[in-house]
Amino acid sequence: MSRPITSVLVANRGEIACRVMRTCREMGLRTVAVASEADVDAPHVRMADQMVVLGPPSPLESYLKGDAVIAAALETGADAIHPGYGFLAENAAFARACGEAGLIFIGPAPETITSMGEKTAARRIMQQAGVPVVPGEYLPAPDPAGCVDAAALAAAAEIVGYPMLVKAAYGGGGKGMRLVTDPTDLTPAVEAAVREATKAFGDGLVYLERYLERPRHVEFQIFGDAHGHAVHLGERECSIQRRHQKIIEETPSPALDPDLRARMGEAAVAAAKAVAYMGAGTVEFLLAQDGSFFFLEMNTRLQVEHPVTELVTGFDLVRAQLAVAAGEPLPWRQEDVAPRGHALECRIYAEDPARGFLPSVGRLLVYREPDGPGVRVDSGVAEGGEVTPHYDPMLAKISTHGATREEAISRMRDALRRYPVLGVTTNIEYLDAVLAEPAFAAGNTNTGFLADHLASWTPDRGDRDAALAACAVAETLTPCGHSGVVTQGGDEPSLSPWNALGRFRLNGLG
Amino acid sequence: MSRPITSVLVANRGEIACRVMRTCREMGLRTVAVASEADVDAPHVRMADQMVVLGPPSPLESYLKGDAVIAAALETGADAIHPGYGFLAENAAFARACGEAGLIFIGPAPETITSMGEKTAARRIMQQAGVPVVPGEYLPAPDPAGCVDAAALAAAAEIVGYPMLVKAAYGGGGKGMRLVTDPTDLTPAVEAAVREATKAFGDGLVYLERYLERPRHVEFQIFGDAHGHAVHLGERECSIQRRHQKIIEETPSPALDPDLRARMGEAAVAAAKAVAYMGAGTVEFLLAQDGSFFFLEMNTRLQVEHPVTELVTGFDLVRAQLAVAAGEPLPWRQEDVAPRGHALECRIYAEDPARGFLPSVGRLLVYREPDGPGVRVDSGVAEGGEVTPHYDPMLAKISTHGATREEAISRMRDALRRYPVLGVTTNIEYLDAVLAEPAFAAGNTNTGFLADHLASWTPDRGDRDAALAACAVAETLTPCGHSGVVTQGGDEPSLSPWNALGRFRLNGLG
Amino acid sequence: MHLEFLDDDRPRPCTVEQTGTAWTVTLAEGEPWTVLSCDDGAVDLLVDGRRGRAWVARRDGERLVFLDGHVHVFRLAGAADDDADEVIVAGGPLVTADMPGKVVKVLVSVGDEVAIGTPLLILEAMKMEAEIPAPLAGRIVAIMVEQGRTVGQGELLLEIEPPAGEPT
């Protein structure tokens, strides 16, 4: 059943393509990059042994062209395709086509992708497997007077629990929606909702759904193999989101105690087993303030935020993905998983948090990554590179690891201040502002955090006079229009590509 | 008893000074560097908030001048002095002088440094504390005929055990030394040794010492505080040594099972408690092939190879040193120490392994550090910097961490191949050759490893034609004598310090 | 050496003097600054007695500085900007597209009064939707785009008329 992999095509770009290729290189595997015409000189291409151009910059004409990717793999003799995340990663048809072409798709079975991709199907499977889902019940159709059978309503309300939302079945945009926190308000709320729904959508059918106020987003990393084993590698809390986009993730979650972690972990493993999950996946939960948790969705791929799990478990998830895809058994049993310390990830976006997170494009005039013990940067850009509007504006992810949460945070704040990016606007200062919030330090994070604490954030003016002083000295060294070059020593011209920093000679011996 | 530290003078240079300052910076502490006149522009100076020049390049006139260092600390308002390793780190008089000047010396009490610095005193203290030391017994003085009392000899031999060395008490250079593996050879060997010793040194006194053949060098990281607590943070195996200089270290040791680790760890903690040890220290043992272990010495400072312990424990040892020095209790109890995965460190030396490890000096024409998940580089040099003969030729330490030993090794080998250093000769290729040895992969390491396996090592010629091809293309871009500059894009001049990579403008909004 | 920068529109004269291997920068007000070194894009200087590292870049007449997590933009007074005629002053009454994208929804109508920050329209670019907030308070006097329209970088989207007497 085992089928060795010697060559991997990475069907992605940016940091995740670089990340996957690093592990391939350590394992001695040959790597093939694919690229759009905008990316022929991108870092992920320069890391690969071989490169195939897929087409024009638009993802639809390049990274999303599954047939071109498969043709590239066949042409270059790759055994396996790693899809990264996004693009083709959760495309069941592509996964199936890989198998039909004799290629190993590094991910779960196409059926798993399909079933987990449909929210209703996923919810049903999870319910059957005993994994809690957000309680929701359809009410019977209202009578012509707009009244709902009282006994049925009471029974449904009992199942769903308070607080709850009354929602129009065919609605949207908040029309026909009512929040009910007190049982006495239920019947009038349902009747009002039925009226509004009937008027707005021509159908008065409504349903009840448990309302979670400012829940936490807590997900579990799962891993399965072709031999029926499945484990979880602990949780990640991803509550810090702007417009449903995670920007800071951490593990462990400040909200979980060992008992809750064990229960959620068991549910995650049950979810994995329910679909005979193979490879790396993530089970996302909403965690309510009362400690109840509910299945949200399952991501059938490696997650952006996997580095925090790698930092605390010490495992290389890409290495394990490759092993499992080659038919090997999982390298760990559940008891081998012993997360240690605290890890934090910040996503560096080319965007302007002061202007509605509007993406920013341009040339990276300065781009230097911080380093040091406990600091990891996963990036897919380089100084001098162009940030274009074609792709996701995430430039890099920076992760820090420390013995305690406090240590990981102080390490991250120090690293963000040593992360100069000039040429595009980034969210670096904003990320630091989030970390500086007392509520963040206290671990009081939920999906409403940014709205509650940073809605009115504007960039700090910082020490503007100091910046001006630095600027002035730089100006005197390279006055406008003069292309003089000042190099490290300050006294010699730089001779790239030769790096001849001066005349210097060692005596030969003998 | 607690006394907060807000400002730290680091009485060292190179990678360890940079390492200490990183943690200080994360903790928000002000840092003061000291430098010789050769180092005023060195990386450790550029990392510090303030700098004091101590004197000429010679260490005796700069980094070893304790009074100048203390004066610098007082002048700059530092509360504490971190000595790093080497230089003043194990100088009891300096530690005492710091205390007398009202400064916190980040290290153990001066008395501890003194007693552990004298091998005989250290051995006696350890024996009293029940820590095994290499068995050794003096014999009674021989009679005028050169004979030693047979009963006394038998009793001493019983204590020491075979194989043993017969050594002249006042000898040296191997004169009067005999290796005895069989009891029947003992009496003739002692008599021969007495004769030789009498002739060479004028005194026939000899002693017996257990002979350890190709032992492993296994050390334990210990940590103590001012409140009487002491823990160990697991072991490091440092058997790969050239001329008693460690070049590769790892943890865990392939030779230790949980039982042996527990027994050695207990002995290390007993050693720490015997001297009321405060701060970070290391207890070095020799581990014989039969599993018996013996106290070798105690290093009363942070060790060069501390990163591997940090990688597997997830602790920041410098942070803990600062906490303990400020009077706080140890941040961990023994049960909090749960090392995980495998870590390896290679020391990058400016030296030529093919020519007797002769140190190499020169300008670092190319110096780029590898990075990536599980890779950590601690360095104190930068491209363009000069490696001078004044100081230790260690340029950097590279450490890798993996779930298994095999993973850490493959990660290290990949990283070494991505670690270009040109301008001085380094041991990078040699280190890779050590890691490539099947005996290393099998964990069969001992202090004779390099002599056994790499005595006849010469640099591989590698792919010389490929290197020449690369060289030729570079030459066409910058013909000899022409100082044209080719930059990242290959088409625009680099305008340092401005990093203006080209004309590019974002539209202003509104 | 004497230089003049613009901080927004405020003139900021600077005097730079080299003193040995360091520099002293005197601004119009405050203590002089000590700059310790300057190479490869990095400028080290003393800030409150501690060493800070600034990174600098140049983009036409603009000077960009990263210092301690903050980004600062200055202009060199009198510097030629090759695209100067296209530059639209920030805070002005014309709202342009920062980047190519598609108009997902126009949220205001001509005649609406908007406050600073009022969402004007939703633009989809780089796989994400972004709300374009009003850069100044005023009345919408013109909308140049409609839902579904693809716009190029720099394309005019809207015009806002500031209240009378208010500087733009």
Place this chain on the structure above:
Amino acid sequence: MHLEFLDDDRPRPCTVEQTGTAWTVTLAEGEPWTVLSCDDGAVDLLVDGRRGRAWVARRDGERLVFLDGHVHVFRLAGAADDDADEVIVAGGPLVTADMPGKVVKVLVSVGDEVAIGTPLLILEAMKMEAEIPAPLAGRIVAIMVEQGRTVGQGELLLEIEPPAGEPT
């Protein structure tokens, strides 16, 4: 473009041809090499169908290359070396100090026959002792230093006479 390097003393002619954004390098023997890119000290090229990254530096007439963990040294044929008169050819009969240091011990005497690699003396430099091995086989004809002597970089230490008829 045609270039000639010296690999030890062997002439290595190369032809470099730019083909689009890449280069083709033809050596005297073997298949031509494809070089993919070249910037900031890094040269990417195909080695056995895989991408390799070489790093290059120039030191007078020497060309240094780091490739896959190995360091290669070539010389550009005919390149001027400003210190050429001081250069002592490796493997020659004069043993000089690579670096300043102190002579800890002289291990040979005049008249001794030595093999390649025979330790000649122990030099202490940079806090470490280093044995200086014989760079060629032969007879010691002169020793210029004694124990305890501090020597400067490039200072003559010993002279070895190779066996008659043997090239130096």
